[in-house]
Amino acid sequence: MSPTSFARSEVVESLVRDASMAPSMHNAQPWRFRYSRGGDSITLRADPERAMPHADPQLRALHLGCGAALFNLRVSAQHAGFRPVVTPLPDPDDWQTLAHVSLRESAGTIDPGLAGLYPAIAQRRTSRQPFDERPIPDELANRLVEQARAEGAQLAFLSGWHLSLVLDVIEEAELDSQHSGDPDEQRWVRTGVQLSDAVPDGIPETAFGPRKKDGRAPVRDFTRGRSPAGDTEPGTASFEHMPLLGLLCTEHDHPYDWLAAGQAMERTVLAATREGLATSFSTQALERSELRWLLRDPVWGAGPVQMVIRLGYGAPGRATPRRPVREVLDIVE
Numbered sequence: 001m002s003p004t005s006f007a008r009s010e011v012v013e014s015l016v017r018d019a020s021m022a023p024s025m026h027n028a029q030p031w032r033f034r035y036s037r038g039g040d041s042i043t044l045r046a047d048p049e050r051a052m053p054h055a056d057p058q059l060r061a062l063h064l065g066c067g068a069a070l071f072n073l074r075v076s077a078q079h080a081g082f083r084p085v086v087t088p089l090p091d092p093d094d095w096q097t098l099a100h101v102s103l104r105e106s107a108g109t110i111d112p113g114l115a116g117l118y119p120a121i122a123q124r125r126t127s128r129q130p131f132d133e134r135p136i137p138d139e140l141a142n143r144l145v146e147q148a149r150a151e152g153a154q155l156a157f158l159s160g161w162h163l164s165l166v167l168d169v170i171e172e173a174e175l176d177s178q179h180s181g182d183p184d185e186q187r188w189v190r191t192g193v194q195l196s197d198a199v200p201d202g203i204p205e206t207a208f209g210p211r212k213k214d215g216r217a218p219v220r221d222f223t224r225g226r227s228p229a230g231d232t233e234p235g236t237a238s239f240e241h242m243p244l245l246g247l248l249c250t251e252h253d254h255p256y257d258w259l260a261a262g263q264a265m266e267r268t269v270l271a272a273t274r275e276g277l278a279t280s281f282s283t284q285a286l287e288r289s290e291l292r293w294l295l296r297d298p299v300w301g302a303g304p305v306q307m308v309i310r311l312g313y314g315a316p317g318r319a320t321p322r323r324p325v326r327e328v329l330d331i332v333e
């Protein structure tokens with residue numbers, strides 16, 4: 001291997017490491033990357049072994065997580081001085097090939113809006129902690145709406161009857177999944193496992209939040225009512241009574257829209273992280289098609305809901321593991 005191609009491999013590894021910091025449902029990390037030296041390009045592929053047949057039969061959440069990884073890859077590439085050219089879903093006969101990202105030198109300048117989000121990739125974590133009751137300034141909320149729009153999605157902050165309805169629907173979904181059980185959760189949510197146990201995927205108990213004592217925050221109780229073992233017992237806490245929820249919607253509901261929504265979701269939470277906000281996601285209701293449609297605002301008239309994002313001032317989330325780069329990256333000539 002020539003010194004130049006060795007150096008390029010190191011850069012590609014760091015881009016993929018940043019991409020893998022993305023959020024994914026239950027931290028399944030349903031992605032693979034293939035770097036072609038000849039083409040100087042990275043292909044992002046879905047990993048069906050890490051899909052969730054029960055909670056995500058359509059593979060919508062899988063596309064969201066992979067879209068978030070794609071967004072991180074773009075930010076990291078811009079930060080490293082590239083102008084990546086992205087082709088989403090380049091092969092209509094192969095659903096697993098989600099995006100082709102060319103690193104070849106191309107015309108144009110670095111996008112400071114993307115490169116400036118780089119430090120937030122390492123800082124962002126899903127926070128299942130209570131947030132302050134304090135609202136965020138309108139001007140900041142508007143900037144987050146713009147971030148989502150830049151990726152082709154609509155972000156709307158909820159209030160009044162719509163906030164109440166969304167909280168009710170999520171609570172119903174949460175109670176239902178507590179009773180019925182979810183095999184995907186059982187596979188990926190790791191009660192009794194600490195971050196230090198070095199299990200490379202799934203959600204360790206150290207990243208669960210406290211159980212809700214009161215308040216209406218739509219947080220998932222990963223203990224499912226059981227008392228987790230060990231000294232990481234999350235206990236209970238009061239959550240905010242008026243959670244700040246953003247509904248992320250797209251115009252249509254195809255894989256292309258899910259990938260765009262994943263990028264918009266990540267762009268929004270990275271920008272929020274940069275502004276000192278904590279963020280989390282809530283998808284209990286989105287996992288049930290009959291409940292997902294209820295979340296839409298008939299007055300506002302937006303398209304299908306892709307994600308519910310909770311934002312606020314509060315404690316940052318706890319770390320979750322990632323697989324090593326060598327397990328997710330193939331380098332081919």
Ligand SMILES: Cc1cc2nc3c(=O)[nH]c(=O)nc-3n(C[C@H](O)[C@H](O)[C@H](O)COP(=O)(O)O)c2cc1C
Binds near residue numbers: 062
């Ligand atoms: C599509 C999707 C759905 C998610 N749903 C939830 C959820 O309902 N509740 C929750 O606490 N976290 C949810 N998460 C967050 C993941 O659990 C989290 O991203 C993962 O554990 C990795 O942790 P990190 O975000 O702190 O890096 C979701 C993430 C994605 C991308």
